[in-house]
Amino acid sequence: MRLEPDRLRTQQMPFPQCKAQSNGVYIVYMGAAATSKNNHNLLLTSLLERKRNPVLHNYQNSFLGFAAHLTEEEANDIARRPGVVSVFRDPLLKLHTTRSWDFLQYQTGLETNFRSSAKYNISSSNAASDIIIGVMDTGIWPESKSFSDEGFGPIPSKWKGTCMQTKDFTTANCNRKLIGARYYKARGAFHSPRDHHGHGTHVASTAAGNIIHKASYYGLAMGSARGGFPGSRIASYRICGVTGCWGSNILAAFDDAIEDGVDVLSLSLGASAGHKPDFQKDPIAIGAFHATEKGIIVVCSGGNDGPSTGSVVNIAPWILTVAASSIDRHFQADIILGDKTVIRGGGINFGELQRSPVYPLLYGNSAKSNSRDYDETDARKCKPDSLDKDKVKGSIVLCEDEEGVYSAKKKLEGAKKLGAIGMVFVSDDASATASSYQLFPMATVNWNEGKKIISYAKNERNIPTATILPTVSVIQYKPAPVVPHFSARGPSYATKDILKATFHNGLTLQPDVAAPGVAILASWPDNDSIVKLAGKNSPLFYILSGTSMACPHVSGLAAMIKSQNPNWSPSAIKSAIMTTASQTNNMKKPTTTDLGSIATPYDFGSGEISISISSNDSNLLQPGLIYETKTIDHLQFLCNLGYNVATIKQISSIVPPTFTCHATHASDANVPNDDSISNMNYPSIAVSKFDGSERRVTRTVTNVEDGDTSYTVDIEAPSGLMVKVVPNRLNFSGRRKEMSYEVIFTSDGELSDDNFGAITWCNGKNRVRSPFVVSSK
Known part of the structure; x- marks a missing residue:
């Protein structure tokens, strides 16, 4: 809805009399030019004179604009006013949801051939610094030990932010580590900086959490959890709720964070695949542009809509866009078939089935309901209501994936209601995420392994049987890294549309880099009742997968580089990370996707981030x-x-x-x-x-x-x-x-x-x- 300046009206006009229409929320973007300040004030004054409480956010610190309840006719009229760059509906974006740093250090040793003599230890980067990482997400759980300020000095003098106080969050919850916390309630059902979702706490601790020894999720992934740069300070901006992240809140957080004095901004969220990159209507691209101009590096997740080409988001050239990669830790849940074949499955379950394969394995027609509304294909895919309760009860159900319809957890819930005692889920996508199924015996396998189980179930002369073992952690898993199925890919192909052509012509190598994003252990709210096991205390750590988890790894690395090179620009830091990335795995072979093909820049950009070690210095990363x-x-x-x-x-x-x-x-x-x-x-x-x-x-x-x-x-x-x-x-x-x-x-x-x-x-x-x-x- 942007018009060129020579076509804009030169005088303030009254708002038109509108027909009865429901008011939506629109964002009015007016750039950063000081000359637009008067136009900005005139627009707001005119709007406030006509309507009661229409403005949700007023952007005036780092750039100009506002978000307000408007009719379509009002929005179209404002788009023609002097000083207005664009007017667009408020978009709803979504979240892109310990050993990882050890693995990166090990990989760097292999890459540089200094592993046996390297002097660098990542813990040497833990000294408190004045670097501030701003995390825009679902908030933060301040009681986590990951955010203790023990050993930290005074809050940096450059910090101009605040710690907002609510009924469940006081100024005492902030400290010399967690130096700021804001929330944006204009759109969303949250009224506190406190994280009741977990996602924000997880990513903040991945980027900057303190070292916590003996961390695990009920014994899984036991080790020392730590952030990428534990010495950095954290500023939390709660912009997301259960339904997602409103663009108007995102822009408000950018406006504040730039003024607050952050050095790095980390956003594990974005649009869905297929969203046309459009600078003038993308709140992340707009906010990141102004942050970058002020010397702040902005790191964003690339999305979880892979492996389709052109699925990556957050691809403006001033953003550091991150894909996901795996580490050398695998959560293995073995499936033992009645013929004693052992299939290596994935996923996290704490089930207690017998180790012997004595449970009936149901697949396809053998599990189908008698309803004429469903056929064997529906039963194979475990569609709701397609399975027969009498057949399923007491059995392990073998289910195939069907993209875009029902998730593994939805199918699990349906099978549990029918009395299933276990499930094997065949899906390339699900097998890459290491999701937690808690006490229910469930294992995911990719299609290569799934075909073996299907063949057994179809050809076994007697009743096919199986069992599913509880998950165990396997380390030094090979090959690693691989690019998982879900990680969004480039490029943005050239089309007749000039915008997409532009992204393609100059910047097809998106995402920029990859970082660990599969089965990452990090801090979690200690009052959670969703992921805790029955009869157990709530976990202090949880395991998640997604480019959401990859993004804060890069944010932490960017903060480390900034601490050593305080005068470097965002593009210098971005260049250092990209040009030192690795393209080889822990078998000293080219990095692949999880389906075995050699990864290309469309899959993981320049490669997986690495920590460059030279033989004669203790610097983290020296790009040359x-x-x-x-x-x-x-x-x-x-x-x-x-x-x-x-x-x-x-x-x-x-x-x-x-x-x-x-x-x-x-x-x-x-x-x-x-x-x-x-x-x-x-x-x-x-x-x-x-x-x-x-x-x-x-x-x-x-x-x-x-x-x-x-x-x-x-x-x-x-x-x-x-x-x-x-x-x-x-x-x-x-x-x-x-x-x-x-x-x-x-x-x-x-x-x-x-x-x-x-x-x-x-x-x-x-x-x-x-x-x-x-x-x-």
């Missing part, structure tokens, strides 16, 4: 070279979205006076140039619509090490694609800290749709790797 994506790059990106210069000057607070949009034709300064997006100084490279003729892409790197050094290039290229780098050596000496190079792509033959490779700069100590994709689409 960084790619600095500057404000001008983001502004040119906005040009490619279709914004003109006047609108960009309204959105951004730091537009250079001489700024112009790169043009395809010199005569038209407002026509975006696709190649300018490929030339964004990003740590990865993407070229689309490649027809084999020469394409050139430029990058600039900055040397962040002391002293002179020289880097040589190594090129990984697929067959049929010629890649040349000029120059092939970068010599940094004296004050020369920045150097540029050009990558030239050509082909004399037919190429596949997507062609993956990498450009790596090496100086004998550091490897700075940038993946690329060259696509014919």
Whole structure:
């Protein structure tokens, strides 16, 4: 609903008399330009004069705008007012829901061949710092030991935030570790910063929780739980409830957090797959843009709607987007068949069936109800009401998955009501998540293993039988990492729509990186009654999977880097994380997906995050070279979205006076140039619509090490694609800290749709790797 500034009305108009319509909530976004302040005030005054309590949020600290109850006609009228960038309905977004850090340290040892002599211990990063991680989620459980302030000094002087007080949350619940807590009740049934959901507490402790020894979920995953950077402070922003996260609350939290003084923002939430990336209507992209301009790195989960291509969300170039990967711990629930075959299943159950396979195993027609409304296919998939109670009672039910209809837990509930004593669930997706089924004996298997069980159930001459053993933790599991089924994938394919074309032309390598997101143990509210076992106390820790869990791993790593390099920009930190990522597993082979295919940048971006260890220092991560994506790059990106210069000057607070949009034709300064997006100084490279003729892409790197050094290039290229780098050596000496190079792509033959490779700069100590994709689409 954005109109170009030259078409906007130049005077304030009264609100039209509206027909009887139900009021929805709309977000009015007005950018960050100081010149819009008067327009912002005029709009609010006019609205308040006409309507009673229409405004839910007023954004005025870090950018301008508001959320209000409006009719569609009022929203359309406001969209035409001076200073308004866009008006859109308030969207409802969703959550993307210990050993992980040990595994990353081990993996880094393998990657750098320093494992036997590495001096670095991740606990050395635990010293209290002034770095503040802002977590936007379901709130926080302050009593968790993960948020104790023992050993922390005074609250950083830069902190301008607050600890909001309610009936169940007092200022005493904040401390020198948990320095701030806010909540946003305008949309949502919550009235406190306190987390009654668990998700926010889980992700906050993953990013920054203290070291807690002997942590486990009722004995599973026993070990020391810790966050990525225990020395950082935490500011919690409760924006989500049971139904999800309203965009108006998200923008309010961004507006506050930027002003409060956070260094890192962590958001384990976003839109669903298929949501068209649209900067002007995406509250996360809008908020993250302004945070990044103020020097705050924003880390977001990429979503759980994989493995379909184009399912990744939160893909604006100023966001660090995170996919999920597994670690070398597996929760194994074995299924023993009547013929003594042992099938390795997954999932978490504390069942108490006999170890001998004496229980009837029901599958397909043998479990079907007599109703004519259902057939054997329905029974195989355990659709509600398709199973016969008399047959199911006392049996283990074998169920197939059916995407998009009924979850494993829904089918479990239905089988339990019919008297089933166990369930085997065949699903690639469910087998990757290690969900908890508590006391009910349930195991998940992928389709490869499931076919073995199905074959036994169908071909056994006697009554097929089985049993399900309780879950055990298996460590040093191989291969790891793998990219799980659920983790959302890139790219955003080019279409006739310029917005999607823009994302594809410049930034197909989404997500940016992967991090542990499968079966992660972290802190949990100690009054929970949902995940606790009958007859037991509520657990202090719980196990969850999702890109929600991967995101705070990267947030913690970003905070560590920021603590060591306080003057680094968000793009410098992002570059350091991306260019040092790993593409190999604990078998020293290429990382794969959970189905066995080699993972591509569409699956996990630059790779899984790593902790770079050098033989002569104790620094966490030394990238050697960084790619600095500057404000001008983001502004040119906005040009490619279709914004003109006047609108960009309204959105951004730091537009250079001489700024112009790169043009395809010199005569038209407002026509975006696709190649300018490929030339964004990003740590990865993407070229689309490649027809084999020469394409050139430029990058600039900055040397962040002391002293002179020289880097040589190594090129990984697929067959049929010629890649040349000029120059092939970068010599940094004296004050020369920045150097540029050009990558030239050509082909004399037919190429596949997507062609993956990498450009790596090496100086004998550091490897700075940038993946690329060259696509014919």
